[in-house]
Amino acid sequence: EAGVVQSPRYKIIEKKQPVAFWCNPISGHNTLYWYLQNLGQGPELLIRYENEEAVDDSQLPKDRFSAERLKGVDSTLKIQPAELGDSAVYLCASSSLEGELFFGEGSRLTVL
Amino acid sequence: AQSVSQHNHHVILSEAASLELGCNYSYGGTVNLFWYVQYPGQHLQLLLKYFSGDPLVKGIKGFEAEFIKSKFSFNLRKPSVQWSDTAEYFCAVNARGAAGNKLTFGGGTRVLVKP
Numbered sequence: 001e002a003g004v005v006q007s008p009r010y011k012i013i014e015k016k017q018p019v020a021f022w023c024n025p026i027s028g029h030n031t032l033y034w035y036l037q038n039l040g041q042g043p044e045l046l047i048r049y050e051n052e053e054a055v056d057d058s059q060l061p062k063d064r065f066s067a068e069r070l071k072g073v074d075s076t077l078k079i080q081p082a083e084l085g086d087s088a089v090y091l092c093a094s095s096s097l098e099g100e101l102f103f104g105e106g107s108r109l110t111v112l
Numbered sequence: 113a114q115s116v117s118q119h120n121h122h123v124i125l126s127e128a129a130s131l132e133l134g135c136n137y138s139y140g141g142t143v144n145l146f147w148y149v150q151y152p153g154q155h156l157q158l159l160l161k162y163f164s165g166d167p168l169v170k171g172i173k174g175f176e177a178e179f180i181k182s183k184f185s186f187n188l189r190k191p192s193v194q195w196s197d198t199a200e201y202f203c204a205v206n207a208r209g210a211a212g213n214k215l216t217f218g219g220g221t222r223v224l225v226k227p
Contacts, residue, residue, distance in 0.1 A: 042202050042217035099144050099206050101215055103156040
């Protein structure tokens with residue numbers, strides 16, 4: 001069974017440029033998460049989807065971040081415009097009904 | 113709001129030594145508890161989980177954790193570590209409730225095992 005797939009693995013951009021990350025969750029997992037992980041810290045939740053509905057986006061900086069999961073499967077996370085402080089690893093995860101999260105390999109963003 | 117605290121940011125030990133990583137959480141309700149591991153250059157992987165039943169749970173690679181409800185703790189242990197256990201370990205809590213799954217992570221403990 002394929003795991004959570006994310007792309008790109010690495011992205012380097014200049015500040016004020018836009019960037020987008022894509023995630024394909026495990027088949028059959030209705031819940032999808034985007035987490036932010038800064039170096040030396042634990043993952044922090046940005047947004048959680050139940051199917052196509054964003055049920056928890058309280059930690060998403062909505063002035064520059066947006067996310068969508070139009071058909072309840074794949075999801076994209078966008079930052080526009082990116083700032084230096086956005087440099088981090090963006091993790092996508094999906095969960096089974098039991099609540100165990102399965103993570104992708106992450107997308108490492110470097111903003112110059 | 114729930115929070116998770118991991119006591120040590122860095123642990124250095126030699127092979128064959130015993131390992132114990134502390135984890136405490138703050139949440140008054142029913143929880144699911146997890147330990148995830150992140151090996152260098154790899155994604156987060158589940159080590160073990162506790163949902164209910166025996167509070168001593170065994171995971172992969174010889175790890176175990178004990179849930180002590182009265183202490184709001186879920187400490188991770190391994191009797192004898194190997195060099196390959198060098199990784200970062202994250203404790204996580206999922207507060208069970210009407211809002212659904214919301215996994216909150218601790219800050220992580222970076223473990224270095226010297227050969």
